[in-house]
Amino acid sequence: MTPPDPPTEDALGREVNMLGRLLGDVIREQEGQAGFELVEEYRAATKALRGEDPRPADFGADGRRLLERTDRLSPAEARLLVRAFTAYFHLVNMAEERHRLRVLRRRLAAAAEAPRGESVGAAIREAKADGVPPERLRALLAEARVEPVFTAHPTEARRRTVLAKLRRLRHLADCLDDPTLGPRPRHDLHDRIREEIASLWLTEEVHRRAPTVLDEVRNGLYYFEESLWAVVPRLYRELERALFESYGPGLEAPPLLRFGSWVGGDRDGNPNVTARITEHTMRLHRETALSLYERDLEDLQRHLSVAVEPGRVGERLGASLEADARVMPELARSLDERYHAEPYRRKIGFMLARLRGARRLNAERLRATEDPDTGEDPELWRGAVRLEAPLPGDAAVAYARPEDMKADVRLLREDLRARGAARLAEGAVRDLERRLDVFAFRLARLDFREHSSANAAAMAEVLRQAGVEADYLALPEEGRAALLARELGNPRPLVAAHAAFSPETAEVLALFATIARAHAELGADCGDVYIISMTAGVSDVLAPLLFAKEYGLFEPARDGRPATSALEVVPLFETIEDLHRCADLMRALFALPVYREHLEARGRRQQIMLGYSDSNKDGGFVTANWELYRAQQALAEACQEAEVKLLLFHGRGGAIGRGGGPTNRAIMGQPPGTLNGRLRLTEQGEVTFARYAHPDIAHRHLEQTLHAVLLGSLRASSQGPRPEWRRAVEAAAEEGHRAYRRLVHDDPDFVRYFHQASPIDLITDLRIGSRPAKRKGGDRIEDLRAIPWVFSWTQSRHGLPGWYGLGAALAPLLASDPARLAEMYREWPFFRSLIDNAQLSLGRSDMAVASLYDGLADPGLRPRIFARVREEWRATERAILAVAGQQALLEHSPVLSRSIRLRNPYVDPLNFVQVSLLGRLRRLDAPSPAAEEVRRLGALSVNGVAAGLQNTG
Helix, strand or coil: CCCCCCCCCCHHHHHHHHHHHHHHHHHHHHHHHHHHHHHHHHHHHHHHHHCCCCCCCCCHHHHHHHHHHHHCCCHHHHHHHHHHHHHHHHHHHHHHHHHHHHHHHHHHHHCCCCCCCCCHHHHHHHHHHCCCCHHHHHHHHHHCEEEEEEECCCCCCCCHHHHHHHHHHHHHHHHCCCCCCCHHHHHHHHHHHHHHHHHHHCCCCCCCCCCCHHHHHHHHHHHHHHHHHHHHHHHHHHHHHHHHHHHCCCCCCCCCECCEECCCCECCCCCCCCHHHHHHHHHHHHHHHHHHHHHHHHHHHHHCCCCCCHHHCCHHHHHHHHHHHHHCHHHHHHHHHHCCCCHHHHHHHHHHHHHHHHHHHHHHHHHHCCCHHHCCCCHHHHCCCCCCCCCCCHHHHCCCCHHHHHHHHHHHHHHHHHCCCHHHHHHHHHHHHHHHHHHCCCCCEEEEEEEHHHHHHHHHHHHHHCCCCCCHHHCCHHHHHHHHHHHHCCCCCCCCCCCCCCHHHHHHHHHHHHHHHHHHHHCHHHCCEEEEECCCCHHHHHHHHHHHHHCCCEECCECCECCEECCEEEEEECCHHHHHHHHHHHHHHHCCHHHHHHHHHCCCEEEEEEEHHHHHHHHCHHHHHHHHHHHHHHHHHHHHHCCCEEEEEEECCCCHHHCCCCHHHHHHCCCCCCCCCEEEEEEEHHHHHHHHCCHHHHHHHHHHHHHHHHHHHHCCCCCCCCHHHHHHHHHHHHHHHHHHHHHHCCCCCHHHHHHHCCCHHHHHHCCCCCCCCECCCCCCHHHECHHHHHHHHHHCCCCHHHCCCHHHHHHHHHHHCHHHHHHHHHHCHHHHHHHHHHHHHHHHCCHHHHHHHHCCCCCCCHHHHHHHHHHHHHHHHHHHHHHHCCCCCCCCCHHHHHHHHHHHHHHHHHHHHHHHHHHHHHHCCCCCHHHHHHHHHHHHHHHHHHHHHCCCC
């Protein structure tokens, strides 16, 4: 493929040129000169369509002729175009990632004398410069908790096989950076890159089958094995160094960073996540963690070859070695023969024996929880899991809890320090201790999520069988809440030992039994968060708490004993109406004596989750953002009144329409009093790969997140935005809501238009996740999950969820008081984030491409609906430019602006082919072999557009 025309003096441009030439070589080899010329024809044609205007209103007559030409392509020719431009973007994305790494390393080298911006070190240095006393910083660090939570939300369109090939290509490209590389080795490397590109070309791009839940679990574990395991100790070393340099000795760096996961525990709308799968997931987490610790201990044993005369071994270390020898006498003799004068190696030998015993015991449970109904071949993963049978003595010696292993690691560290080997103590040994702090034996804490309606239906059946209430679902909300509160205080069990329930209720109960067993065998930190989707009433929170009581996870105070609670019950507020009511709902919960007992047992801490995706789909971009801001403030006030510590869990997606955008900017824009050093947030789909696949990029993302949390908490003002600013946004949100509702919910033809003018039907058929695209049947917008909703608008380049309604929202204020809006943009982080995120989304959208998709809709719908979208796009652009004081969109983001401008002509062929394929598919009689072929080509085009835009849903 011919490379783009822009100047290529920089390293990125040279690399893109080189990769483009090599891809062109492969296309000629595989598809012949005619295939190469077809690709070149489309590249030239779409570039000419753009001309000098990078953002035309439409493609005009030339665009119509190109679409007609595309309609005449054979399926093989359409496939060739899609594969060529998709492969090109895979290579360009890899090159851009490598360029980003070069920039990061250059900045790191330039910051040798001072921490680089938005780093952990910069946060501590800025705190010191702000006059933050050590006592306040110590208190914040003690309470701080930052926890990214990985989800399996299906927004990663690429197969893992493709991602693996791209990793190998990146490694080969890294080798080209060697300045000592001669002409012949460089030529050989180019040949190897061609070979890998050819392999990529000949590999199926899309999934033949949908991934199973356990496929998704293993995909999630990859980021811990390949990236986070190395990154976490590095971050803590930097934090400790920064604390010492700014505040001197005395300030410890507590384990403020944790990781969570929904993969294998998120049951909401996914019938494939069963209690058995959930237990298997927790066991896989444990196996991965133990295997990584085993590797660390083996490395440490080789490293700590410190010679110590037998009579001079430290007292505590000597006593520990003697205790180990009494329990493992045969191993003691073997270790003594091999490491007679090396006590640290002997101690690590015992530690390895304990760890390997724990792995064998865990492997036994892994076998027991294999699910024969998943359709999986266990041999696909057994190679990565040590499935040795437990030995007779394993139960007596194996580490049961991470605290036991941590005590041994701390003993090594303390003894080394006492021996004057502080450098050894604070190196790899300290790194291992930090990993135990952060990962424990769980790796990532597994969250459990279920829809409130599933819990309510199960509760109704349990209460009916127990003879407590014949028709629980018919009760008003007040009646349900009162009944559940009463039953929570009743010591009588509700679930009989051998009671028979419907499969749905049995599965709900099986999860709580699984959690209880996992807590007993693995420790409560393997998973102790239960999230209730679509929480609308007090009863939605009390129902899972009552199930927890049935399985011993919650015990109310009784007979002078305080309450105990091993499960954190987390309401998730998602719709605009629920966001309005959430603070009052929490006040009602806090007023219940039995719930107060639960909170006391949990340290008076309450976690609350906010859903960014569904609130946007429900109320539109402006209203959702404002209602989320208001809800956070109201929840903080309700918790403060009840003397409860609030932890907000932000359910953010990758796209702007699902709460995405720069993480540090979003954190700094939170309302006063809502952060306090505590933050949980979801990491989803392709965003997870972009942020965590490479250790250096993962490090940068995490240090920026920690920087924003620490400084955002320390600098938070007790005062919120000015009253007049709040009134202005309140009025804007109402206007934006009306505009959004008129289009999306009030127009009876909008759903039909959405299905006709977007690739939603292709996206719902994509095999990129184990979860269905809809929570239930039906064609309403409310029934569709937020991910395919945003995914579809992204593919068609409308980008509607990320900006629609902002122009209408700001128009009255721009007409009456534009200076106030400019002032709000300068001084209010929330408002600036709102405008800038809309600008990002608007900058990535493209009305010329969107008009191609509009052509697929019925002629009677197009003039009314798309005309309204185009008009609002222009109004939003005018509003953003006026508020931000800019002449053009993305004026202050030149790198992104240039990237979009250069990418568009290469994404356009993929959109032309996709529009043509959608038209063909709708003309064919389905099902048929021809329709299936077109559908598979359409799936390929979705993959390609996602690669070109670097964004899905």
